[in-house]
Amino acid sequence: MKRYERLANQITELIERGDLPPGARIPSVRAACRAWGVSAATVFRAYYLLENRGLIKALPRSGYFVSATAKELPAQKSRASCSAGTKAVNISELVFDVLRTTKRAETIALGSAFMSPTLFPMARVGKSCATVNRSMDLATMVAGLPPGHEGLRQQISLRYLMAGMTVPVDEIIITSGALEALTLSVQLLTDPGDVIVIEKPTFYAALQAIQRLGLNVVEIPVDPVTGHDLEALARALQHHPVRACWFMTSFHNPTGVTLDDSRKQALVDLLASHDVPLIEDDVYSELHFGAAPTRPAKFFDRKGLVIHCGSFAKCLAPGYRVGWAAGGRFAGALEREKWMTTLSASVPAQRAIADYLEHGGYDRFLHKLRRELARQQSQMLDAIGRYFPANTRATRADGGYFTWVELPHYIDSVRLFQAALDSGISVAPGPIFSADGAFRQYVRLNYGYQWSPQLDKAVATLGALCADESRCGAKLAGPVRAP
Structure with a gap:
């Protein structure tokens, strides 16, 4: 996708959502150049495209405004149609x-x-942030530009080494969180209308990124016990022009399942035989409950086809928005992609996390965190067993902080979500984890909070709602789609 098309699509989304209502002035060409870091020619081409779509109009000596009929126009669709078997x-x-x-x-x-x-x-x-801020001068601010702060990249490389892997510092690109690393990767490897393979169920942020980039998908099943269906993946690779796969092979969100080493090896070998890259979302890797770290699919990669994406948001510093991609053969292209988008993750945040990793006792903290999460998982599963209907099934993961709960067949998780909110409780209903709204009998529950009487009462309330077919019954909500 050209830069002017990307800019036009971003403005289109704002108009379609109503954030820019009919009659609203959109940024001038000069302001848009500053805001998006693009040339005037790029802005003009984007605005011409929006005019052709009927979304904006130019008024002489006044600027550009959202068309009065913009909300009446149908949403723009991808120019590429889906091939058979994709969606x-x-x-x-x-x-x-x-x-x-x-x-x-x-x-x-x-x-x-x-x-x-x-x-x-x-x-x-x-404290690390304060320490590095005191010693930081203007000359060091540019040290965080792509591929990122050298000290932080060295510390990440050391974490890989401790997990039995050799990942060169030059392969690591610092990003604004793991989601940016993942999105930049898929953006680099695809064009609008291309086909990628994703999991079913999958994390909803992956679906959001894929929709924004105008891609088509083939979904392969993820079993809560055995993991990814590699036979289904082999068929997808055989019958579709797959450009990439986006998978979470350890502590999968939402199911919690982890592929064993032999299946990870088989996955990497299968993709290598088709020369298809794997974008590996591994944000929960440090949250393993066993003594030894879980090996990612990247461990078995010999051709540089796996882009391994991680983050400190889930295991150290939420809100600092520091992640990374270990790009393999794509590292140089990913670095350029980062230059052309958000430019740099927060420099003070990069330096602070590097300082903490070196001096703050990270492994001691992780050891304590893992024990706490394992204890909270047991408390959550025990409460589900006590309060939910007898035919409820919840997964017990080897790490992370989610359990994937299969509800009785008569319960609709969307109605449960709505009823639970009335009681001040949020759940993640199953349909948000697939491209077609499947998994209406499932919810994802988070046990990443210290157990308390309040949490115990909340699980009891959910269990009571699951027994109330008049409020949460699937029959009243229409047919349930099979996952």
Whole structure:
């Protein structure tokens, strides 16, 4: 996708959502050049495209304005049609309803994608931040530009070494969180209309990125016990022009399952035989409950086809938005992609995390965190066993902080989500984890919060709601789609 097309699509999204209502002035060409870091020619081409779509109009000596008829126009569709067996992604409003609940301080956040901030050493990380800020001058500010702060990249390389892997510092690109690393990777490897393979179920942020980039997908099943269906993947590679795969092979979100080493090796070998890159989302790698770290698929990569993406948001410093990609053969191209987008993750945040990794006792903290999460998992599963209907099934992962709960067949998780909110509790209903709204009998629950009588009561309330077919029954909500 050309830069002017990307800019036009961003403005189109704002108009279609109503953030830029009819009659609203959009940024001048000069202001747009400053805001997006593009040339005037790029802005003009984007605005011409928006005019052709009927979304904006130019008024002489006044600027550009959203057309009065913009809201009446149908949403723009990808120019490429789906091939047989693939599908476009269309994220429902339900995802955003769930995300908005995570911002409510009064809600018990069992549907959140985040752990409790009280579990993290924020005061100690803040001390590192203060230390590096005192010693930072203007000359060091540019040290965080792509590929990122050298000291932080060295520390990440050491973490790989401790996990039995050799990843050169030159292969590591610092990003603004793991989601940017993942999105830059798929953006680098694909064009609008291309086909990628994703998991079913998958993390909803992957679906959001794929929709924004105009890609088509083939979904392969992920079993909560055995993991990814490699036979289904082999068929997809045989019958579709797959450009990349986007998988979470360890502590999968939402199921929690981890592929064993032999299946990870088989996955990497299968993709290598088709020369298809793997974008590996591995943000929970440090949260293993066993004594030894879990090996990522990247461990078995011999051709540089695996782009391994990680983050400190889930294991050390939420809110600092520091992640990375170990790009393999794509490292140089990813670095250029970073230059052309957000330019740099926060330089003070990069330096602070590097200082903490070197001096702050990271492994001691992780050891304590893993024990706490394992204890909280046991407490959550025990409460589900006590309060939910007898035919409920919840996964027990070897790490992370999610359990994937299969509800009785008569329960609709969307109605449960709505009923739970009335009681001040959020859950993540199954349909947000697939491109077609499947998994209506499932919810994802977060046990990344210290157990308390309040949490116990919340699980009891959810169990009571699951027994109330009049409020949460699937029959009243229409047919349930099979996952």
